[in-house]
Amino acid sequence: MQSLQDKASEWSGVAAGDAFAIDDANVFEALGGTPQPFVDLSTNFYTRVYEDEEEWFREIFSGSKKEDAIQNQYEFLVQRMGGPPLFSQRRGHPALIGRHRPFPVTHRAAERWLHHMQQALDSTESINSDTKTKMMYFFRHTAYFLVAGNEMTRQAQGAPPCKHATSKPAE
DSSP states (O other): OOOHHHHHHHHHOOOHHHHGGGGTTTHHHHTTSSSHHHHHHHHHHHHHHHTOSOHHHHHHTTTSOHHHHHHHHHHHHHHHTTSOOHHHHHHOOOOHHHHHTTSOOOHHHHHHHHHHHHHHHHTOTTSOHHHHHHHHHHHHHHHHHHHHHHHHHHHHTTOOOOTTOOSSOOO
């Protein structure tokens, strides 16, 4: 059986080594040792998400307040990128698959999410180009890790796989 990480690499088109290049250096410290770049990124991202023209995508986020989504994301990113454990201190272990279980984490939703994240990264001036590239590899791989986790859960419950599932990398 293929691991979730292997599926994430296959579906995202991002090798695990590239996805986890963020661990080669402390991104938090490289960006000034302050949460602000992550706050900026998360604010840019969720502003786009909550204003998305696709109702099906906005609906995924309708059960949470934009401000809470921004805080959850930037605290997770600060922690994951080498900063203090803000997310865990407030919410416990990140447990990404479990926390995303209530949502329809499909290939289509992952691509829409990644579209907004790429735009948010592009417009966040407090993050340098090299770090943006590393972060996007991480985001792409992680998005498809969550898709793979969702697929695993659905199959365990006897549901068919996502109709957008494919054995080749997303384009």
